[in-house]
Amino acid sequence: MLCVGVVAAAGPEPFTTPANLSHxxxxxxxxxxxxxxxxxxxxxxxxxxxxxxxxxxxxxxxxxxxxxxxxxxxxxxxxxxxxxxxxxxxxxxxxxxxxxxxxxxxxxxxxxxxxxxxxxxxxxxxxxxxxxxxxxxxxxxxxxxxxxxxxxxxxxxxxxxxxxxxxxxxxxxxxxxxxxxxxxxxxxxxxxxxxxxxxxxxxxxxxxxxxxxxxxxxxxxQEQLIRSANDGPFSLYSAASLLGLATQYPEVQAAVNKTKGPKEAAHLRMLTTPAACTNTSIADFGSIDVLSLFQGGSPLGNHNVQRALGRETLLPDRAAGFNIAVxxxxxxxxxxxxxxxxxxxxxxxxxxxxxxxxxxxxxxxxxxxxxxxxxxxxxxxxxxxxxxxxxxxxxxxxxxxxxxxxxxxxxxxxx
Missing domain, CATH: 3.40.50.1820 (Alpha/Beta hydrolase fold, catalytic domain)
Known part of the structure; x- marks a missing residue:
């Protein structure tokens, strides 16, 4: 199982978020x-x-x-x-x-x-x-x-x-x-x-x-990005998109958590480390089929994931229930x-x-x-x-x- 998380900033001491943020x-x-x-x-x-x-x-x-x-x-x-x-x-x-x-x-x-x-x-x-x-x-x-x-x-x-x-x-x-x-x-x-x-x-x-x-x-x-970059030299972007979407959409989180095993989860977790932002991160991640790392096949086949992807597009024929402004x-x-x-x-x-x-x-x-x-x-x-x-x-x-x-x-x- 992969639990998506983030690593604290490696630079200055992080700001403290106030408890009354909504005010x-x-x-x-x-x-x-x-x-x-x-x-x-x-x-x-x-x-x-x-x-x-x-x-x-x-x-x-x-x-x-x-x-x-x-x-x-x-x-x-x-x-x-x-x-x-x-x-x-x-x-x-x-x-x-x-x-x-x-x-x-x-x-x-x-x-x-x-x-x-x-x-x-x-x-x-x-x-x-x-x-x-x-x-x-x-x-x-x-x-x-x-x-x-x-x-x-x-x-x-x-x-x-x-x-x-x-x-x-x-x-x-x-x-x-x-x-x-x-x-x-x-x-x-x-x-x-x-x-x-x-x-x-x-x-x-x-x-x-x-x-x-x-x-x-x-x-x-985002769906086009995931499909286009997958299983090639930029497959890192496919993984990053799935992990990023998972932080905002519980339905994507549920699908991404179901990796085939610890090895697959560890490979995805590479993107959450400070080393992921070096100039060599793309090469380190490798050319892999990201969509094959999950139980039951590609998360893109999940209709709940598709609903989330329909909210993350600027293409008019793919937008789900909203108009794209000019x-x-x-x-x-x-x-x-x-x-x-x-x-x-x-x-x-x-x-x-x-x-x-x-x-x-x-x-x-x-x-x-x-x-x-x-x-x-x-x-x-x-x-x-x-x-x-x-x-x-x-x-x-x-x-x-x-x-x-x-x-x-x-x-x-x-x-």
Whole structure:
């Protein structure tokens, strides 16, 4: 039997969640503490201070939870007035959802913050360093929420979206930044969180002034992710999705607990350890048929599990009993044609539906021309950052790419 759990954060001492958590409103700041500066000197000199905030949010069942976010304050905050805007100039906040490939709290942004090594999401060679630099050089407030929540619920979009949006509320309250322009960015699992936060923004946190989002390699449907990644080099994602969903859906928990034996349970439990967030975690987990580890065959055949999966999708033909909103702000979506984890056809279906209903999307498809590996899932995290990040600058200043919804950026050949 496998009992899904999480390992305490390996970084700073964990915050203590108050007993009266439900008395707080979503986005209320509960505790704060100062944190280490950005790990690279070229970024540290541009940061005035770094804080970590414990704030109130809600899980996928609308139960109160406490989550953590990391706030990097620029030394010289920029004030921007968008083009064709009659409103006053304002500051900018970028919410960056860093990819996390495990169900261990040791892999959260707050736990890994301040490290500069090959095991950290803040590695000098990694995506996070690029995003930190982009924000601080422009005087933008940078926010890194632990979007998987207190139980490291990988793949649960309904929870991730709320945590991201409540993190922004908390930062606005803490720094008196109400009315700031908000941008969002993420790739892979972080792209999944960004996609859900974008979808939920207007209904869940309408007071936030979101002006644009950029995300890529996003698994838009958890069942498709589980099936696509299974029994291949990215089978870790299949396991992480099942374990993450189990933290929020008792019906998935019941199915996942029924492993064939101790050996199978131990293999899945690898993802709950601090070692699961190293750069070698995918190789360590191996290429295995995750769906064969359970008694009675694949959990995906369980109708109760299917009901939960129907709540964790952004594809209109798979959504169970809810409508998928169309964000009012522009989005830049980048995706690899041969993505092994998040099928490109899912992204095409999502974009087609969003465009049909009035969305504003630039779709940048990586085809792998001239750069081996750029056509697969790894490109979402280790590929071309300049255009997805550059798009945020366009959105911030109220500019448009000038292409029909669903087409690629003008003047650039797909790579």
């Amino acid at each position: 707080y409103k979503p986005g209320d700041v509960i505790y704060t503490r100062k944190a280490a500066p950005p790990p690279l000197e070229k970024h540290a000199i541009l940061a005035d201070a770094v804080y970590q905030l414990l704030f109130r949010s809600s899980d996928s069942n609308n139960e109160s939870i406490a989550a953590v976010t990391t706030l990097v304050i620029p030394k010289q905050p920029e004030v921007v007035r968008p083009l064709n805007s009659k409103g006053p100039p304002s500051h900018t906040i970028l919410s960056y959802q860093a990819a996390q490939d495990s169900v261990s709290l040791a892999c959260s942004s707050s736990s890994l913050w301040g490290r500069n090594d090959s095991d950290s999401t803040t590695s000098s060679e990694g995506e996070t360093a690029q995003v930190i630099g982009w924000a601080l050089y422009r005087g933008v407030y940078l926010v890194l929420p632990d979007w998987q929540g207190p139980h490291s619920s990988y793949g649960v979009g309904r929870l991730a979206g709320k945590v991201v949006l409540d993190s922004l509320r908390a930062v606005e309250h803490f720094q008196k930044l109400n009315g700031s322009q908000v941008l969002m960015y993420g790739a892979s699992g972080g792209g999944h969180a960004t996609a859900w936060a974008s979808t939920m923004a207007a209904s869940y946190a309408p007071e936030l002034k979101v002006v644009g989002a950029s995300f890529g390699g996003a698994p838009l449907d 964000p009012r702000f522009p989005r830049y979506i980048f995706h690899s044609l041969l993505d092994e984890v998040a099928p490109h056809n899912d992204t095409l279906a999502y974009v087609k539906d969003q465009c049909k209903r009035g969305g504003d999307i630039v779709l940048d498809t990586y085809k792998g021309r001239g750069w081996p590996g750029l056509g697969n899932h790894s490109a979402a995290r280790y590929g071309v950052w300049s255009l997805p990040l550059g798009a945020l600058g366009f959105f911030l200043h109220g500019e448009k790419f000038g292409v029909p919804c669903g087409e690629g950026p003008p003047g650039f050949e797909e790579v």
